[in-house]
Amino acid sequence: MKLQDTLSNSQLELDISKKVKIYLCGVTVYDESHIGHARTIIVFDVLRKYLEEKGVEIEFIQNFTDVDDKIINRAQAENTTAEVISTKYIQNYFEDFDGLNVKHATIYPKATDHIEDILKFIEKLIDKQIAYVSKNGVYFSVSKFPNYGKLSKKKIDELESGARIEIDEAKKDPLDFAVWKFSDVEPLWESPWGKGRPGWHIECSAMSNKYLGENFDIHGGGRDLIFPHHENEIAQSESCTGLQFAKIWMHVGMVTINGEKMSKSIGNIKSIKNVLENWGPNIIRLFCLSGHYSKPIDYSEELLKENLTKWRQAEVCYYELIHTKSEDNQNLEETVFKISKDFDKALEDDFNTHLALSAFFQLIKETNRLAAEEKLGNEDAQIIKSEFLRMLKILGLVIPEMTENEKQEIDYMIENREKLRKEKQFLEADKIRDKLNEMNIELIDHKVKTIWMKKEIIKSENKK
C-alpha cells in the first residue's frame, strides 16, 4: 500500500510484512467532539480495518490529551477540577465514536497516566543538553535540532521573523517550546526541576516511544497538527533517540463548512452528537470517506443527502441478497472479483476511499438491477454477499439486526397483503403496507415475490 508522506512529500510503500504500528493524535478532552474529529478518526478506522482484513496485525495507539490549558480553564469556569472535565469528555468521546462504529484502539494512553515516562524523556533531553531549565519551565532548544522545520517545510528564520511568536524572557530563543511548565495550580506533579505539568507535545513523544518504540510505521492526525505539534514531536523524539521517528506521516484534511475550517474558535461546529442524531452513523461515515483523506471536505446537507440515497441503495442490496430465491445464476464470480480488486486497488493507492466507494456502489447497483429483473440466483447471491459484507466491514457500515420474531411477523403481514392483492382488495392491502412503513419496513414488489427491507431511521429524511 502506498501512502502520501508529509515529511518526504512523496508516496511511500507501507511495509505490511510484519505488524504495522500506528500512532494517531487524538483529541484534547475539554469539549464535545465534532465532525472534523470524526473524519480523521474514521479515516484511520477504515485504514486499520482494511489492513486487518488483509490479515495484517495492527497496533493502534491513540492518545487523549488530558492536561492542557483549555482543560484547566474549563475546569475553573465550571468550578471543578481538570480531572473531572477530562473524564467527562473522555466518556463523551466514547459515546460519540462508539455510536460511529469506530473500533477501539489497542490502547488509549492519557498524558496524566504517563508523567513518569514524560519526566524520563525530559531528563534525557536535558542530559543531552537539548533542553534547558529556565525560570518558567523546561524548554526544548530548537537550535539544537538542525532539521527543525523539515515536516512543515518552514525555515527557522522565517518563523522567527513572524510577528505572532510570543516573546518570553525565559526562553533562549523565541521558537523554543516548553516540555515542562512550572506551575503551582492543580493539576501538578513533582519533577526534578520543579512542580508543574508537561508541555503539549512531549506526551506524544513519550507515549509513542513507550508503546511503539523508537521507530514505527504511521503517525497521523489532522493537517492542522503538522505545525507546531508534529514538528515538535519529531524534534523531541529524534533528538532523544538519534533515530528516525515515524516512517510515514499521514495527515487528514480539514472538514470545512461553507469553505471555512470547522473549529471551536470560529464557532461553526457540527457536533457528532447532533449529526449522529439526524443522520446516523452510516451516512456520516460515507460522508467522511467521500473525498480523498488529504483534501478538505465541505460539510453540506446536499452531500449528506447524496450519501443517504446511496445508503438506501446499500440497504436494498443487503435485503435483496438475503431474500433471494432464484435459480437463475449468471456466473458473476468474475464481475465480483473485478469489483473487489478495484476496491482494494483504490485503497492501496494512497487510500483513495472515494474510488473504493465507487466500486462498492457498483457492486450494489449490479445486484439491485439483477434482483429487480428476478435474475439474482442463489449462488451468485452468495458470492456477492460475501464481498458485500467484506466491504461493509472494512468501511465500518452496519445494517441493523432484527429478531426472528420481527421477521416472522413481517412475513405474516406480507402473506396477508399478497392474498388481498390477489383478490384486488388494494385499499386493504395498502393498509398493511402503510402499517409496515410505520415500522420502517419497506416492501419491494418483484414480479414473483415481495421482499422487505428494514430501513435505518434517518431523522433528516423526514424533515422536508
Added chain:
RNA sequence: GGUACUCUGGCAGAACGGUUAUGCGUGGGCCUGCAAAGCCUAUACAAGGGGGUUCGACUCCCUCGGGUACCUCCA
C-alpha cells in the same frame, strides 16, 4: 507577508498527450393496481485566466489569479 495544498460540468469526483468517465441531481418515458425498487433515455456546450511546447493538452512548461490551511490552541 511566508510556506504547503488546491482550482474539472448544479454537486461529488476519476483517468488519460488524441476515445462518452462515473455517481448524485434534474427532464422525459417504461415497469407497477398504485407506490417503492429497477430499467431506458435525455441533460451538463466541463476543465480558474493568459501564453507556450505539440499534428493534437484537462493532461507537459511558463505566467497571472482564486480558494483553503498553517505560521498562536486546534483533528
